[in-house]
Amino acid sequence: MYCNRLYANKPELAASRIDAIGYQVGHQLSERYTMERPRFTDHLDAIKFICKDFWSELFKKQIDNLKTNHRGTFVLQDNRFRWVSRMSLDPSENGDLSQENAEAAENKAVQEPNMHLHFSCGVIKGALHNLGIACAVSADPSQLPACSFVVRIKP
Amino acid sequence: MQFFGGTEISPSLPASTASGNNGHMMYVFNRNGVCLLYREWNRPLHTLNQQQDHKLMFGLLFSLKSLTAKMDPTTQDKSNLGVPQLPGQGCSFHSFRTNTYKLTFMESPSGIKIILVTHPRTSDLRESLKYIYNLYVEYVVKNPLYTPGTPIRCELFNTTLDQYVRSIS
Amino acid sequence: MPPVGPRSGDAIFANVERVNAELFTLTYGAIVRQLLTDLEEVEEVNKQLDQMGYNIGIRLIDEFLAKSNVSRCVDFKETAEVIAKVGFKMFLGVTASVTNWDADGTCCSIVLEDNPLVDFVELPDTCQGLYYCNILSGVVRGALEMVSMKTEISWIRDMLRGDDAFELQVKLLKQIPEEYPYKDDE
Numbered sequence: 001m002y003c004n005r006l007y008a009n010k011p012e013l014a015a016s017r018i019d020a021i022g023y024q025v026g027h028q029l030s031e032r033y034t035m036e037r038p039r040f041t042d043h044l045d046a047i048k049f050i051c052k053d054f055w056s057e058l059f060k061k062q063i064d065n066l067k068t069n070h071r072g073t074f075v076l077q078d079n080r081f082r083w084v085s086r087m088s089l090d091p092s093e094n095g096d097l098s099q100e101n102a103e104a105a106e107n108k109a110v111q112e113p114n115m116h117l118h119f120s121c122g123v124i125k126g127a128l129h130n131l132g133i134a135c136a137v138s139a140d141p142s143q144l145p146a147c148s149f150v151v152r153i154k155p
Numbered sequence: 156m157q158f159f160g161g162t163e164i165s166p167s168l169p170a171s172t173a174s175g176n177n178g179h180m181m182y183v184f185n186r187n188g189v190c191l192l193y194r195e196w197n198r199p200l201h202t203l204n205q206q207q208d209h210k211l212m213f214g215l216l217f218s219l220k221s222l223t224a225k226m227d228p229t230t231q232d233k234s235n236l237g238v239p240q241l242p243g244q245g246c247s248f249h250s251f252r253t254n255t256y257k258l259t260f261m262e263s264p265s266g267i268k269i270i271l272v273t274h275p276r277t278s279d280l281r282e283s284l285k286y287i288y289n290l291y292v293e294y295v296v297k298n299p300l301y302t303p304g305t306p307i308r309c310e311l312f313n314t315t316l317d318q319y320v321r322s323i324s
Numbered sequence: 325m326p327p328v329g330p331r332s333g334d335a336i337f338a339n340v341e342r343v344n345a346e347l348f349t350l351t352y353g354a355i356v357r358q359l360l361t362d363l364e365e366v367e368e369v370n371k372q373l374d375q376m377g378y379n380i381g382i383r384l385i386d387e388f389l390a391k392s393n394v395s396r397c398v399d400f401k402e403t404a405e406v407i408a409k410v411g412f413k414m415f416l417g418v419t420a421s422v423t424n425w426d427a428d429g430t431c432c433s434i435v436l437e438d439n440p441l442v443d444f445v446e447l448p449d450t451c452q453g454l455y456y457c458n459i460l461s462g463v464v465r466g467a468l469e470m471v472s473m474k475t476e477i478s479w480i481r482d483m484l485r486g487d488d489a490f491e492l493q494v495k496l497l498k499q500i501p502e503e504y505p506y507k508d509d510e
Contacts, residue, residue, distance in 0.1 A: 021354040087299060088300070187503075213505075241500075265386055285390075292387045
């Protein structure tokens with residue numbers, strides 16, 4: 001995935017644009033993949049569809065781990081997420097000296113990949129929205145190449 | 156092309172270890188002569204500062220390529236010594252050997268130059284360099300956090316590269 | 325002289341990692357739509373698509389060279405052929421042909437009869453002037469620039485504008501030799 005360089009100095013705006021692009025794609029794809037299916041009975045059913053069928057269509061593998069607090073939050077973990085499988089950071093910034101540096105490096109290690117994950121989050125959000133579920137999606141790439149997506153369903 | 160190594164001048168040439176420790180160092184330059192990567196595994200002596208060292212290596216390649224093309228007995232079509240060529244233009248060399256080290260070189264048509272300095276007894280490493288070029292594509296070019304033309308700082312590339320170079324014999 | 329590389333990209337295409345075609349096409353469509361919304365001016369969208377393509381092309385060239393084992397790109401004619409026959413197959417899954425060479429061999433056309441970018445696409449009237457596939461011209465331009473060829477690329481035919489194929493005209497402006505980058509002799 002190549003970053004949209006239009007908004008180099010406006011990261012929030014770039015993020016929302018990339019998210020919007022992902023949203024359109026997810027929406028259209030889930031429309032296509034659910035055409036011949038019965039309607040989903042509940043949220044968990046729809047999330048399971050994302051984890052299995054939808055993910056398999058896109059990445060030829062399923063989500064590896066699904067957790068939920070049973071109150072509308074789901075964590076979908078892909079142990080080897082294809083879109084970040086080649087992503088790696090500056091090793092010198094992780095071999096740090098002080099506590100402060102370590103924190104800064106860790107922050108960076110999350111922020112930079114995050115920019116590239118807005119698309120994926122948008123796709124999941126768009127797909128679920130098409131199934132009638134309004135939600136917010138965020139990503140946690142701190143354990144590359146594994147990646148977790150947190151889906152919070154809006155009540 | 157071989158320099159001194161070809162005639163085995165030095166009888167006391169150390170035997171190469173079966174594997175694990177034959178790689179001395181590696182350079183990657185891009186088409187603008189920027190040193191994208193310098194990696195070292197086994198280099199007892201540093202005589203120059205890094206910048207001078209990179210410059211010297213690039214100069215060596217540049218001159219040697221120019222010379223080898225100039226000396227080519229099979230073609231008429233050549234420019235004057237020192238006149239810049241297109242990457243891939245004219246003939247080129249792929250390695251030379253001294254009694255203490257061997258240097259293997261490859262250049263892609265996009266001007267990426269990979270230089271691997273190893274133990275003098277290592278075998279033909281042309282395929283290894285192609286493999287390293289593939290690693291570069293997978294772990295550097297495809298790393299979305301990498302900006303083309305800047306020094307390579309990719310952990311995944313370094314670890315995969317180190318592992319591979321350890322297997323060279 | 326040995327051949328510069330494979331004559332077709334079929335074998336390589338069979339081996340490379342592939343992305344879901346719908347995802348690819350829909351994503352491209354969504355990007356174009358987003359750009360149209362954000363930039364309003366169609367001309368500006370064309371420019372951005374070309375720039376995005378360029379950024380992709382300068383990266384893609386190395387993957388192309390590494391996987392196709394192409395060893396030199398010095399001759400423009402040879403290079404154009406190999407990009408059309410192998411490059412397009414490798415990354416788009418379609419074969420392009422090279423035609424319409426001019427007399428001195430510095431200008432030609434790459435013709436695509438099949439183009440996965442435009443599956444499901446129909447341009448509304450408001451998008452007159454949009455070169456929907458302009459990213460491709462950027463990719464080709466960027467890739468060629470990395471093998472020392474400065475080119476100018478323009479669309480001659482576009483199926484979304486009612487033509488029977490996609491035709492990209494590639495004009496070689498100059499070939500840039502490598503410079504010795506260190507000027508001072510200290």
